[in-house]
Amino acid sequence: MPQPDRRSLLQGAAVAAAAALLPASVRAVAASSGETDCPQAAWKPASPSNYTAANRPSSHPVDLVVLHVTQATFGNTVGIFADAAKQVSAHYVVRSADGYIAQCLREKDIGWHAGNWDHNARSIGIEHEGWVDRPAYFTHIMYERSARLTADVCDRHGIPKDRAHIVGHHEVPGSDHTDPGSNWDWDRYIRLVNLV
Ligand SMILES: [Zn+2]
Secondary structure: OOOOOHHHHHHHHHHHHHHHOOOHHHHHHHHOOOOOOOOOEEEOOOOHHHEEOOOOOOOOOOOEEEEEEOOEOHHHHHHHHHOOOOOOOOOEEEOOOOOOEEEOOOOOOEEOOOOOHHHHHOEEEEEEOEOOOOHHHOOHHHHHHHHHHHHHHHHHHOOOOOOOOEEEHHHOOOOOOOOOOOOOOHHHHHHHHHHO
16 A cells, blocks of 8 residues: 655645534545545545446435455455446445555445345445455454444444344345355444444
8 A cells, every 4th residue: 555645644634624624514525535435445436337326315315334245356346346347336345454445436326236226226335355255354454444434334324333234245135146255253343333
């Protein structure tokens, strides 16, 4: 991961100082230079061909978080979302080794990750780097950073932090996907979401 240079650090400080003067409703956007919804995420945009531009929550209420496992590397996943031919996207991708988070489309827009329009329209999609049958990819730092991200998403959208509202791709009606799979520790994840 490249280190920020002094200039961008100074710009970041100026943005943060200005953001503190703004009402909470616009602070989240200002704090991230108008691109990411989560300050801890880096903007790695998906192709606009791979999601539905919307104005959630006024256009569609948001009441679910859908968790995924990529079955690909972090870099390949971000690349797939950026490729206009792929017709797929999720809002966030969390990297296994260090919990680094990419945001690929805005939370107001509708990702194409659940394989079900109703569930796409009402959810935020979070991908985790790894494979369902390779539990070593499910690192502590990835659980921790992802749980913090999900907690932030739930706080922003008023989503209860429970298993009825934080679901796996395999639980989406009509899904033929198995992710995040039997190696995903749901008890630990939900506990972390409620701790952070
Ligand atoms: Zn999935």
